[in-house]
Amino acid sequence: MTPYRPFSADHRSIGINYLLLALCAVTIGTLLSLFMRIHIIAPFLRLPFFGVVPPEGYLALVTMHGTLMVFFVLTSAPVNGFASLVLPSQIGARSMALPRLNAVSFWLTTLSLAVLLAAFFVPGGAPISGWTNYPPLSGIAAAGPGQATGMDLWLISIGIFCIASVLHAVCLLTTIWTRRCAGMFWARLPLTVWSWLTTAVLMFFAFSVLLAAVVLLLSDRHFGTGFFIPKGEVINGMMYDRLHPHADGSPMLWLHLFWFFGHPEVYIAILPAMGLATSLLANFLRRPPVSYRFMVATTLAIGAFGLMVWGHHMFVSGMNPYAGTVFGLMTMAIAVPSSGKALGWFAMLFQGRETRIRPLPSPMLFILGFLSFFVSGGLTGPILAQPVLDAYLHNTYFVVGHFHLIMAMAGVFALFAAVYYWFPLMTGRLMNDRLGKWHFWLSLLGAYGTFFPMYDAGLAGLPRHYAQLTGSTSTVASMLRLQTGITHSALLLASAQLLFLVNLFWSARRGAIAPENPWQATTLEWTASDLKECQVSHSPYEYRFDGNALSPVMQCSFQQKQE
């Protein structure tokens, strides 16, 4: 194993860099979410760092929380981090095709994170328009505190992030295309690689469009263009056009550009998790997926449809209602390959070899947790795909519950599984399984307690982004008890992560030394030997049995030339 050299262009080191970056981001993002949760139920409580949070402070927290989590956690870790760490060895390559580009994209991402966090420290503070930043709120500095310098920093940060992500996508695509070793035909790629391939294509298109959108918005803010701001705009009772003459634009353009990025983005976050789930299930159940082709086909279908359903975020935004129909039907269509994936996993579970490992090791537990969240978050997707129902549920807590279960919790549980599973590749050691189990069960409990009741709050009509549960109407005030319960669960959920941190740092130094192939896997990242004369001769998940003894067949066969 190559030593960890953070400033090199070595792909493993860059992978670890990305994961450490994501760890920082997730730590901050989680703290911010706790501040939000506490603020909702106790608006006048004094919080560390922030003091008494004003309403715009809550919105700044939401915006930064969402941005950190979506970009710097769920994009940086599963795609950039783990792909850098294991993708080259999984396809039998010794390095990325463009190692320098890989390094450049990591350092740009770091710069982008620094710029984003700087928004907390400028006058006015961080932006308050949510991670979607709809104009004119995001287009005009006078629209609210945080919308001046804070908003500029957000846009610059995300612009840099887009460049880094497009570069990384190019790097992944080139590597998969050109660096597969002898015998690694398309039909022998591990399913994780198919996922990363699809994800990279989505990243390439989605982040290019977001970059364009961000540049246009910056130009509206500073160069007097009018892409997103209509004529006759009044802000704070003043005619905006008088001081800032501009052409006639429409915020709807931003919505389309943003969601053209935003929807693929959720697949960027979850596709690698899907590939991981299939691979780990195969490994721990000692059986291949029921149909490899079915798994590949559903991955590709999700990727392809994923680019065509962005309008489901816009049913009641002012979009033509006929467009709502088309996007509603397209979205329903994407539920089919997604359900297919879930069925594929359940089929594996039912047909698993009875010799699978007992008791289940922590990575497997986290994959089961991923499955559980994938179903409980995913099944509300078809509800939100029906425009007439979304017209009630849009922008309520129902949606917050939906995306936290399917994207945040499923995504994060898959990340945990990946960390527990691939930890030996980073440190040569295993993580502590006991602590891992405690971490799993407490997190599962906390996550369900936090996000499932949000469905109820949404059905009751509570809109999201509400800093306080006060006001003249009964709907909002009646939610206090439910929200208090949610906050307590969130505290449990966040505290459980301390176990993970302890486990991580302790195991990195003191964990049990890992054997060469600790999980008896069959994919190439577990062959420690030099991959120079690697010749792949097997499909990725062959778990055979000699009598009753498991004999996994490594994809590459340089030990057993006789076959």
Add this chain to the structure above:
Amino acid sequence: MPVLGAFIIKTIWWMPPDGSLHGPAADGLLWFNLVVLGLLLLLAQALLIFVFLRRTHPNNLSERGPKGSKGLFSSTHAKKLLWRYELLPLIALTLLYTGLAIAAQRLWAANRFQGASPQALQVEVTGVQFQWYFRYPGPDAVFGSTRAELVNAPAGNPLGLDPADARGQDDIVSSVLVLPAGREVDLGIRSLDVIHGFFVPGMRVKQNAVPGMEMHIHFTPTIPGDYPILCSQICGSGHARMQTHLRVVPEAEYKTWLSQHGRKRAAE
């Protein structure tokens, strides 16, 4: 059965009671969705728990059968599994999703594809950070023109009504929405500054208010009562405060309310 359904909808249901004509059909569909998908959810979680708890006999490799370890890789066996566990259930789910989509799209089309009937009551809704304004056209049934440069809330002209326009003289501007029960209303929804979300949970109505454009939605309130109006699109620091009320009243009471407000305006 329908009675039981109605009972469940009215009692254990978390949603606020519906007061609109189009609401019950959408609620019924939502209820059906929640029950069917909820059952699927429970089924899936039960299977996961079952898999987790399943007792294993380390040496019982039953599925390998007489063909030994080849079983898993033999193509007929795999094909059988593919159909049994993946394709057939997937076809069933696809049919379910298709059914849901068709039912939902029919309701959507009924609510949104056509505009309001010409007799519908016209009311203009305007969102401004962090207030809703409702404008009624008055006896002449025509709205006066507004101009952005005339907007001046402290001087009592939050919408920028043009004083030179005679059609606007009788317009009524209110901060609560009062509607007569049983009459269709056509709301023209706009915003002066940023995007707001006009959300009336009790009417099952939501539509964003986007500056630069006017969106129309229409519905018929049926049950008199007080219904919260909320802002559902993040619009700045006062977003959570941007609440007001819809009062649905009998026709006669509505007439009185209108004439009182009209007179107040005239007296100014």
